[in-house]
Amino acid sequence: MKKQLILEDGSVFIGEGFGSDTSSIGEVVFNTGMTGYQEILSDPSYCGQIVTLTYPLVGNYGINRDDFESITPAINGFIVKEASDFPSNWRNELSLHEYFQNKNIPGIAGIDTRMLTRIIRKYGTLKGMICNIEEKVEDVLERLRATQLRHDQVKQVSTKTPYPSPGRGKRVVLVDFGMKHGILRELNNRNCDVIVVPYNTTAEEILALSPDGVMLSNGPGDPKDVEEAIAMIKGILGKVPLFGICLGHQLFALACGANTEKMKFGHRGSNHPVKDLATGKVALTSQNHGYTVKEDSIENTRLDVTHIAVNDGSIEGLKHKDFPAFTVQYHPEASPGPEDANYLFDQFLQMIETEESGCAEKCQSVQI
Incomplete structure (x- = not known):
């Protein structure tokens, strides 16, 4: 399913959706870790944020029962260059797609995460929205401008x-x-x-x-x-x-x-x-x-x-x-x-x- 990521500065990234088919607004940030995506997505400090991973391949060793940092993830979305469809590890129990489906969290893959990271480094963290491809950019930008990020994380x-x-x-x-x-x-x-x-x-x-x-x-x-x-x-x-x-x-x-x-x-x-x-x-x-x-x-x-x-x-x-x-x-x-x-x-x-x-x-x- 095609999805798009729209930033409050008007930048638009089109990619493939995974996980939940819902839309989500949050502060878009990036993490430079090469491994540890399961700990990252379950870190409560990311509450209300949409997390971008700069490492290009994510999900290759799947999701296991042992590496969570909280029981319920608090992130609003996940952005990756490539999400592995067929993880391979002896501890693997779920793929990223299956896990985010279970937790009702949207993800988007196949976008240029290097360009996205450069935008954030240049302008600072920005509000963004992961949404269906049918959503009009002008309507989403209006919603982003009207959205006040929560202060009770x-x-x-x-x-x-x-x-x-x-x-x-x-x-x-x-x-x-x-x-x-x-x-x-x-x-x-x-x-x-x-x-x-x-x-x-x-x-x-x-x-x-x-x-x-x-x-x-x-x-x-x-x-x-x-x-x-x-x-x-x-x-x-x-x-x-x-x-x-x-x-x-x-x-x-x-x-x-x-x-x-x-x-x-x-x-x-x-x-x-x-x-x-x-x-x-x-x-x-x-x-x-x-x-x-x-x-x-x-x-x-x-x-x-x-x-x-x-x-x-x-x-x-x-x-x-x-x-x-x-x-x-x-x-x-x-x-x-x-x-x-x-x-x-x-x-x-x-x-x-x-x-x-x-x-x-x-x-x-x-x-x-």
């Missing part, structure tokens, strides 16, 4: 109720802003006793769970739209060790008095080099974000920049000067991507141990 993808993921180790409260399962998996691998809570959980409710540490997850959208989380972070900062990833990093910065801004086309892919300013070492990282912390807004805060992006110099890591709290803009859990930064989960647990040791020594000196 975190609410859409966050868990509605708290739930445990038990372990025998440190208790970590994981605040779900659109959490990838890879984050939970890394904590479980370290035997953490994890309690996952909704995005709008208050500081008082979190502290009542007696956590040894708090983790702020990734998630979609503009961090300034999640005002409840900013207030919560202010309420727990200094009372419990804290580690933030991606959106959690941006929310932490806002809570500490810094500012954020929308990037032209963002960082989305699995090969972004990041420099650790303390060691000078460069790690390849997995990234997915459209907002960044403004560098000049750090000056009047109690924050230090710990990591920067090699490609554009944007801030990739922060730590608090007074409290046990640090964050990174990239994804140390990968899924997909390199695991160079996986050690940050161990660093978080070590920070908890250090804080507990310091508290124990202080209590002992008071008793003496």
Whole structure:
């Protein structure tokens, strides 16, 4: 079935539809990863977006039960150069077409994804619509101009109720802003006793769970739209060790008095080099974000920049000067991507141990 992708600037791409036969509007973005399309399409941080994959062949190893980063995908559409009709892998259970049919998500293949990527890089992310070939371009452009993208993406993808993921180790409260399962998996691998809570959980409710540490997850959208989380972070900062990833990093910065801004086309892919300013070492990282912390807004805060992006110099890591709290803009859990930064989960647990040791020594000196 013929489909078309129409961008708000008037660009039109005609290709072959796959998946659902529905139409869909979203913010069109691109991801440069060469593999990991299943993790990408199930990443809640893409909520409300139409995702373009720059790698030319997608779907060749199919869809399996193990590589999802969420149970229900939140993307509004998928754009590829070529979608494999006959995937080949021992774990394969469904093709891309079958999976998107089941999830009622439209896809389009056979278009020039290089040209589309160049348009986005030149003009920034654009609203777009995947629709049937019969739709008139003028009518679609009118709809795109009238469409306001939603600002409640975190609410859409966050868990509605708290739930445990038990372990025998440190208790970590994981605040779900659109959490990838890879984050939970890394904590479980370290035997953490994890309690996952909704995005709008208050500081008082979190502290009542007696956590040894708090983790702020990734998630979609503009961090300034999640005002409840900013207030919560202010309420727990200094009372419990804290580690933030991606959106959690941006929310932490806002809570500490810094500012954020929308990037032209963002960082989305699995090969972004990041420099650790303390060691000078460069790690390849997995990234997915459209907002960044403004560098000049750090000056009047109690924050230090710990990591920067090699490609554009944007801030990739922060730590608090007074409290046990640090964050990174990239994804140390990968899924997909390199695991160079996986050690940050161990660093978080070590920070908890250090804080507990310091508290124990202080209590002992008071008793003496």
